[in-house]
Amino acid sequence: MERNKGKVPLERALSKLGAASRSQTRDWAMTGRLKVNGRTVTDPQFMVTPETDRFSVDGKPLVKDPSITLLFNKPGAVVTTRSDEKGRRTVFDLLPPEFQKLHAVGRLDMATTGLLLLTNDTRLSAWLTDPVNAIVRVYSVTVKGCVTPEELAKVSAGILDEGELLKPSTVTLRKASNRETHLMVELTEGKNREIRRLFAAIGHEVSALKRISFGNFKLEDLQPGEYRRLSAEEVQRVRPPR
Numbered sequence: 001m002e003r004n005k006g007k008v009p010l011e012r013a014l015s016k017l018g019a020a021s022r023s024q025t026r027d028w029a030m031t032g033r034l035k036v037n038g039r040t041v042t043d044p045q046f047m048v049t050p051e052t053d054r055f056s057v058d059g060k061p062l063v064k065d066p067s068i069t070l071l072f073n074k075p076g077a078v079v080t081t082r083s084d085e086k087g088r089r090t091v092f093d094l095l096p097p098e099f100q101k102l103h104a105v106g107r108l109d110m111a112t113t114g115l116l117l118l119t120n121d122t123r124l125s126a127w128l129t130d131p132v133n134a135i136v137r138v139y140s141v142t143v144k145g146c147v148t149p150e151e152l153a154k155v156s157a158g159i160l161d162e163g164e165l166l167k168p169s170t171v172t173l174r175k176a177s178n179r180e181t182h183l184m185v186e187l188t189e190g191k192n193r194e195i196r197r198l199f200a201a202i203g204h205e206v207s208a209l210k211r212i213s214f215g216n217f218k219l220e221d222l223q224p225g226e227y228r229r230l231s232a233e234e235v236q237r238v239r240p241p242r
Contacts, residue, residue: 025044142180
C-alpha cells in the first residue's frame with residue numbers, strides 16, 4: 001500500500017491537473033501518443049504520481065493549467081452548463097477562449113442572476129459546494145404578493161417538499177407590499193431550485209432572484225456579463241486545508 005501512496009490512475013491525474021479530460025487522456029493513451037517519464041503508456045488506468053511524474057503528448061510536455069478562478073456576474077436567460085441541448089446561451093458563450101475549460105462552482109438556474117464562480121480548481125470547487133463545510137450563499141429575493149409573518153415563520157422553520165427538507169439558514173424581510181415582498185435569504189447548501197420551491201410551497205412565485213455573495217466573495221460593482229479573475233491571495237483565503 002505504501003508503494004502506491006499518492007498515486008492515481010493516469011486519466012484521473014491529467015484531469016486533476018487540468019491538462020486534459022479523461023476521454024482525451026484515454027484517446028492519447030490508446031493511440032500510443034502519451035508518455036509518462038519518457039515511457040509510452042497505453043493504459044489510461046496506469047498509476048502515476050501527478051505532483052512529480054512528467055507527462056508528454058507527441059513529444060510535447062503537458063503542463064498543468066495555472067489555477068484560474070473567476071467571479072462572474074451571471075445575467076438572466078443563460079444557463080451554467082458548458083453546452084445546452086436546447087440551444088440556449090450558456091455562460092461560456094460570454095467568456096473568452098482561454099476560460100472555456102473552467103467549470104461552474106455549483107449552479108444557478110437560467111432565470112437566476114448574480115454571483116457565479118468559475119474555476120479549473122476541482123478541489124476548491126468540491127470544498128465550496130460540500131454541505132459539510134456550510135459555505136454561506138446570500139440571495140436577494142423578490143416574490144409576488146405580501147408574505148405574512150406566519151408564512152415567513154414557515155419558511156424559516158423549513159418546509160418538506162417532495163421528501164426533501166428545504167431550510168434556509170436565515171430569512172430576512174426587507175420590504176413588503178400587497179404587490180410584492182423583498183427578502184434576503186441565506187443558504188449553506190446548493191439544493192436544486194431551493195428558494196423557488198420554498199416560496200412556491202407557501203403560495204408565492206419568485207419574480208427575481210439574485211445571488212450577491214458566496215462565502216467571502218461578493219458581487220461588488222460588476223455589471224451583468226462582466227467578470228474578474230480572483231487573485232491568488234483571494235482564493236487562498238477560502239482554499240481547503242491540506
